[in-house]
Amino acid sequence: MSYTAPIKDMLFAMEHLANLEQVAQIPGFEDAGLETAQAVLEESAKLCESVVEPLNIAGDTQPSSFEGGQVTTTPGFKEAYQQFMEGGWQGLQHPADFGGQGLPKTIGAACVEMLNASNISFALCPLLTDGAIEALLTAGSDELKATYLEKLITGEWTGSMNLTEPQAGSDLALVRTKAEPQPDGTYKVFGTKIFITYGEHDMAENIVHLVLARVVGAPEGVKGISLFVVPKFLVNADGSLGARNDVHCVSIEHKMGIKASPTAVLQYGDNGGAIGYLVGEENRGLEYMFIMMNAARYGVGMQGIGVSDRAYQRAVQYARDRVQSRPVDGSVAGSAAIIHHPDVRRMLMTMRAITEGCRAMATTAAAAYDAAHHHPDAEVRKANAEFYEFMVPLVKGYSTESSLEVTSLGVQVHGGMGFIEETGAAQYYRDAKILTIYEGTTAIQANDLVGRKTARDGGKNAKDIAAQIAKTEEQLLASGTAAAQAMALRLKNAREAFLDVVDFVVGKAKASPNAVYAGSVPYLMLTGNLVAGWQMGRALLVAQDKAAKGEDVAFMQAKVVTAQFYAEHILTRTTSLRDSILAGGESTCALALDAF
Amino acid sequence: MSYTAPIKDMLFAMEHLANLEQVAQIPGFEDAGLETAQAVLEESAKLCESVVEPLNIAGDTQPSSFEGGQVTTTPGFKEAYQQFMEGGWQGLQHPADFGGQGLPKTIGAACVEMLNASNISFALCPLLTDGAIEALLTAGSDELKATYLEKLITGEWTGSMNLTEPQAGSDLALVRTKAEPQPDGTYKVFGTKIFITYGEHDMAENIVHLVLARVVGAPEGVKGISLFVVPKFLVNADGSLGARNDVHCVSIEHKMGIKASPTAVLQYGDNGGAIGYLVGEENRGLEYMFIMMNAARYGVGMQGIGVSDRAYQRAVQYARDRVQSRPVDGSVAGSAAIIHHPDVRRMLMTMRAITEGCRAMATTAAAAYDAAHHHPDAEVRKANAEFYEFMVPLVKGYSTESSLEVTSLGVQVHGGMGFIEETGAAQYYRDAKILTIYEGTTAIQANDLVGRKTARDGGKNAKDIAAQIAKTEEQLLASGTAAAQAMALRLKNAREAFLDVVDFVVGKAKASPNAVYAGSVPYLMLTGNLVAGWQMGRALLVAQDKAAKGEDVAFMQAKVVTAQFYAEHILTRTTSLRDSILAGGESTCALALDAF
Known part of the structure; x- marks a missing residue:
């Protein structure tokens, strides 16, 4: 069951959510408009779909092996890496001064997603190289740069x-x-x-x-x-x-x-x-390491999105093919493909909505990164840097935690076949579990969100984001469609839940650190859910407008439906998270140590 | 890291929640009081802890193999099975007429949990044999019974x-x-x-x-x-x-x-x-098969509880040993065992609360089974049968879906070590994923809950259970402690959410089957969560009373804390589920088929 890179959805997110044309006005990114993006994504998709993805199962059944101090990678990996290298993909986002292509992260991130959807194991090698490049760019001496950067970037x-x-x-x-x-x-x-x-x-x-x-x-x-x-x-x-x-x-x-x-x-x-x-x-190693880590954390978030999309695509294909049982609404006489069953739909829509929501969030974060690093105006850089810093733990934490749910549903859609390794669904479930652990566990991301990203500035950045979300709600309400109303309502509930928790975090971080940090991961999940939902709300506005104008109607209608599903099934989770955070801080740490 | 069967918690559930002494008044169960239960559980624990559990990792690394039409099981399994057989464990719950021990399910279920906590792969063999025995007992001719039953029961x-x-x-x-x-x-x-x-x-x-x-x-x-x-x-x-x-x-x-x-x-x-x-x-095969299936479904629920407890125990042991980072509250100077960190506590408490809640639910369901099958009074039998029938999809569906969360948290507590197979935590994560699939996927359980268990009687049974829960709330409110108040509040919210959904299911099952069945799994999760939480509420009442009287204070206080945690962190999830069910039926099935 082959992989098809979701180029259209990626371009939609770049164009309408991340405002790529604005990114392309930043000096140095003049050539990085939509046309470039499309061309790059199409080339990347070719490599991923036809070279890298076909090695994914072999990577699982014939893992890297160790003997006599040497590691031999899975047959085919070396040749695929050669193609990756020759295509110049490692240098996509790195400076032209050192042989890179200097494209914005807004575009590069999509290529990272594809590579990871195809084969997380393979994609890790370039991801780690990216981290080394970032560290040297930031803090390496001219001599170190001269010696290593070009070879790393190629x-x-x-x-x-x-x-x-x-x-x-x-x-x-x-x-x-x-x-x-x-x-x-x-x-x-x-x-x-x-x-x-x-x-x-x-x-x-x-x-x-x-x-x-x-x-x-x-x-x-x-x-x-x-x-x-x-x-x-x-x-x-x-x-x-x-x-x-x-x-x-x-x-x-x-x-x-x-x-x-x-x-x-x-x-x-x-x-x-x-x-x-x-x-x-x-003695400044940790500081430099954080630069690598922040790049890598974003990359791991993309891994979560990639594996989610791959699991979704495989599940859809299976659900179209597998015939089993009669639909409850009688729409098909006799047994039908399981995609006709409401619970299979619920699973597929959950997978789809989370994946699109996380992709939308990550793409807008990437645009903020680009502006934060390259915009000529210092104020713009600063505002974007603050936004991006707030997004990193969400892109990492929420996208990867969600990938556990998505890959689990992927197995579940397959029924018993999902548990058989040859089917391929189980591998995503196993692969994804590392994503919530490495480059900082979800708890580490959540500590970052609570401490450095929320409490430190008294919740200012968090509340600025909430204010932007409130504006999207107004636009949704003004548009008047049922889907937009539904989204506005759920966004409002989620935003209010978020603000309740921000106040709790800011108010109690010092006096009751255990209670606040007991809620740190739920707070991260609430916030990631909200921000991804917000982007889905923005997407809904664009899509219903386009659909009304007759532009790309099928795609745009699907986006509206997916956004509404996100609102009603995913955003609705935030209020329960709020309740548990506000009420549950004490009971989390109340059990006597020897009672466990 | 060894396994210790949770005998104390099992006996607590039998005595105080399932009212084992009442079960022991049913003719045929006269010897099945608490003393018997304790003796049986202790013997079972010996076998599980010292013989069956130590084979669990070998079962993973040296799986059953196939050659020339023959299957060779993992080394040690055959000998362990011999010990299981010689101990008479297969016959524990089966009729004395055919050589069994005729013990109630209330006791037998605990032994099933232990066996599965030790080694799901091993425990499956007796579980399947139980199903065959049930089918023959129910529908087999005297000749079939004479030929097969005794050998199966031994x-x-x-x-x-x-x-x-x-x-x-x-x-x-x-x-x-x-x-x-x-x-x-x-x-x-x-x-x-x-x-x-x-x-x-x-x-x-x-x-x-x-x-x-x-x-x-x-x-x-x-x-x-x-x-x-x-x-x-x-x-x-x-x-x-x-x-x-x-x-x-x-x-x-x-x-x-x-x-x-x-x-x-x-x-x-x-x-x-x-x-x-x-x-x-x-042509009555399906009917008989359902008898086997119902027994097996309950058994699979116990597998979920067993693997959850095992994952919990392993995570606790790791969290006590692993030293990493300073506690946020400054309670330890320098790095401390990670069990001191609030997020690790949250994960362990979530694992613990869900496991205890599911165990409590399953134990009370088992007592209903015993009364439904053996009570001399037909009215009592009928009422208990209705209750038990309602419980089966919850014990199967909720306990196993929850085991995915619990085993995932088990890996997460271990950090990077959790992803390394030698540690053992990953095996539970991989093993558990089959539990939501076999003997009827969660969707199949949910269809059963919606169709036969809720809509068919117009929600009567569901509302009867809600009324019982309301009584527990009153008792909690009357008791006046903070823990009881917290539990009463969350139970009330959850019960009201449940009733909202029951009305939705009953009202719309015919007119909008897609919308109702789109919410079937969330409805199952809401209901399982509520019923397990209800039992935790009942447990809280007993435990705070005992603690106040100075009986077994440490255990009873831990139960109170765990119940409060369940209320504040797990029961709180039900309102979000309600919102998604009531609002989200249409968007689940709205995407055009070719848009997936």
């Missing part, structure tokens, strides 16, 4: 992010990897890193590890962490590869999903010390 | 249920397996059955297949389906095993979970016809 070399250690996962204060300064300005790195995605593989000739470590004598905790580049192979002055560095893969993990993506344990310095190069200044 | 032979065919899953009207009457009164059976759990294995010397087939010339659809016994080995007049029957396993499935449990494709009649024996009358 995709000839890949990147990896080395944060986690056995005792240090979410809590990076506990990092123990050690860096000893050398007389020549380099460092020798010693330690063990675990859970390193594509930390070792055979798809590229070099791997550029970005490594958190503690310089000898540095302060304890997060203030003593520095960031280093540690290449698998040292690089000679002429850019050619030199000696093998002292970093070695000692094993890879046996995981529930994303099996083609090797998850390495890397040992640094067992033979005298791995040579590392400081990125930026000593 | 566990020397096992049973299987053969419903599904490639084209006939939820829709049994499409069954094509054919039965040709023979002059000697037997039938020759021809056809292919798929998804047959323990349809072939090496743990017992014979397998008694209960098979749905169509007698030649029978009416089309479900009214032409008959039920047959088709033994793997024919049985001689003296009870010894005779010739191999013409039913053969041709393959087993490669599944996402419950891998130790062989899921067979069975071929009937390739060599002249499998000899089958009619159960009951021709």
Whole structure:
């Protein structure tokens, strides 16, 4: 059952929700209008649909394997990566100065979604490379940039992010990897890193590890962490590869999903010390790492959207083909394709509405990123940066938590066949479960949303967004259609629930931190739900207008229906979340520790 | 990380919610009081904890395998089954007349939960045998009973249920397996059955297949389906095993979970016809099958509760051990065990509250089953039968859907380690996904709840239950504690939401079937949530009373906290479900078919 990239919906979101034509007015993005977007998406779709997606099941049944320090990836991955590289896809969003194509994230994000819909395991390699590129762009010296950036941006070399250690996962204060300064300005790195995605593989000739470590004598905790580049192979002055560095893969993990993506344990310095190069200044590693993390978090959100769409498409195909039972409304005499059954519709519509809502949210967030980084006006940059910062935990947290629901429904639509591995639906269910964990668990995203994004500015940014949502409600009410009325009502309820919780968070974060943080993930789910629903409300306004004008009527009507479904089935969840957050803070932490 | 059967909570539910002492007054159950229950549970726990649970991971890593028509189960399963059999566990709930122990379901269900918490794959074999026993007890001739029942009840032979065919899953009207009457009164059976759990294995010397087939010339659809016994080995007049029957396993499935449990494709009649024996009358097969199904559905509900408890216990153990980050309330200086973090608490409490709520619901349902089948007073039997019938789709549907959430949270508590297979948490997530599918998907349970259990009697039974819940609310309000007030409020909101939906279902089932059935699964989730919450409300009343009297204070206080958490975090979900059901019927089915 093949994958078709949802180009039309992506372009709709870019054009009508993210205002791509406005993005294309930012200096440097002049060529990045709708036409470019369409051409890029079509090319990307070709590669994803015909090269990358067909390897997805093989990646599951013939995972990456480890022997003698070497990782062999799934047959076909190396060749596909070669095509990815030759197409210039790694450089899509990166600066032209270093060989990239310099396209806005608004367009690039759609390509990331497609790649992940096709094959999360494959897509992880470029995603990690993106993180390394971001870190070097932000904080790397000219020399580091000159040595590494071009090769990373072409995709000839890949990147990896080395944060986690056995005792240090979410809590990076506990990092123990050690860096000893050398007389020549380099460092020798010693330690063990675990859970390193594509930390070792055979798809590229070099791997550029970005490594958190503690310089000898540095302060304890997060203030003593520095960031280093540690290449698998040292690089000679002429850019050619030199000696093998002292970093070695000692094993890879046996995981529930994303099996083609090797998850390495890397040992640094067992033979005298791995040579590392400081990125930026000593003890500022966490700050730089957050830049990588923020890019990666957004990317993981796109993974959630991608796998959701893929699960949806497979479920639709199955529901059209599988004949079973008579429809309850008697519309078909005898047994019918199960897509005629209301509960199958409910499942498919839930999958569809969540996926489109999250895509709409992520696309508008991407446009904010572009403006935040490239707009000539500092005020515009600042406002967009605030908006984008608020969106990152939502894109990451809400899209990935929702992907668990969507991929579960995908299995469920298949009935018993969904549980049989050959069908393919189960793989999405297994793959998706990592998305709520890596690059910061949902709780970590929620802490960010509560602490840095809501409480710190007294809820100002949150309330600004609520005010924008209220404007969309007014427009919906003014339009007068039944679908718009339904959306306005549910948006209003959800926005009011959101504001109740914002007040609770802001008011109690200091006095009752346990009660507030007990509600942090529900708050994230409420907010993500609301913001995605808001974008669906905006989409509804555009679509009903277009449909009335006879433009692309089938697509536009479908958007209206999907938006109304989102309002009535997904936005309605927010009031219950509010109730549990406001009422339930105390009971969450009330059980005696030894009673568990 | 070992499993400890929750004997105390099981006995609490039996004693205080299901009123076991009253069950023990029913003729035949005189010995089945609390003392017996405790002794049985302790023995069962020994077997489960020390023999069955330790095989669970091996069942996943060394699944049942198929070669040359033979299935070899996971190493150790055969020996464990021997111990299970020798302990008399298969006969626990079956009549003493045929060698069983004749204990009430109220006690037996707890043993089923333990077995499934330990090892779902293993527990499936006895669960299927139970179904075969039920069918023969209900509809088998004396001869069939004499030939098969005793061996099934000892566990020397096992049973299987053969419903599904490639084209006939939820829709049994499409069954094509054919039965040709023979002059000697037997039938020759021809056809292919798929998804047959323990349809072939090496743990017992014979397998008694209960098979749905169509007698030649029978009416089309479900009214032409008959039920047959088709033994793997024919049985001689003296009870010894005779010739191999013409039913053969041709393959087993490669599944996402419950891998130790062989899921067979069975071929009937390739060599002249499998000899089958009619159960009951021709063309009444579906009716008998429903008896098996109802028993099995309840059993699958217990599987959901079992795997939820197991996932909870493993997550608690990990959360106590794993040290990471500083608590937000500053209660620990430096990094602490993650059980100190509010979001980890929220996840653990959610797992705990749902598991206890479902257990409480299932235990009270079991007591109703016992009274419905064995009480001397016909009125009492009838009232309990109605209650039990209403409970079956809830125990099956709500407990298993909830187990998806619970096992997902179980992985999440483990962070990255949860995604690594060796940890064990991922297996529960994979195993649980079948529970919402087999023995009738959640949609099938929901159709049953809407159609036969709610609309058919105009909502009478549903409203009777709501009236009982209202009485519990009054008791809670009268008690005056904060926990009881919180519970009363949330129960009231949930009950009112339930009644709104019952009116909607009853009022619109005929006129707007699509809108009603679009809300069927949300209605099931609302109702299961409410009924489990009601039992938690009753538990709260008992527990705060006991705690006040100084009886078993730690346990009773924990029950109060867990019940309050259930009220504030789980019961609060019902109002959103109501809103989506009442508003969302139209948008669910509004999308044009070709727009998906």
